[in-house]
Amino acid sequence: MKIVINRTACAGHARCHALAAEMFVLDDDGYIATDSFSVPPGSEQLARRAARACPERALEVLEADSGHERENNG
Numbered sequence: 001m002k003i004v005i006n007r008t009a010c011a012g013h014a015r016c017h018a019l020a021a022e023m024f025v026l027d028d029d030g031y032i033a034t035d036s037f038s039v040p041p042g043s044e045q046l047a048r049r050a051a052r053a054c055p056e057r058a059l060e061v062l063e064a065d066s067g068h069e070r071e072n073n074g
């Protein structure tokens with residue numbers, strides 16, 4: 001599983017970081033510091049929760065780690 005981040009949408013609420021600080025690393029200004037990362041095995045549910053918690057919808061969950069499948073919530 002992978003998280004892809006639309007950094008231009010990030011408004012620095014740090015909700016993602018509050019839920020899972022190791023995965024959602026912020027820069028010095030409090031904005032998300034990465035464009036994408038692979039979710040460590042076992043942390044999928046936490047990653048999904050953190051992605052849903054983003055008020056800007058800047059975090060997209062790709063269920064498949066490889067390939068181009070993407071979850072579409074409409």
Ligand code: SF4
Pocket residue numbers: 009010011012013014015016017024030031032053054055056057058059
């Ligand atoms: S919750 Fe969303 S807006 Fe807030 S820091 Fe994380 S990615 Fe950015």
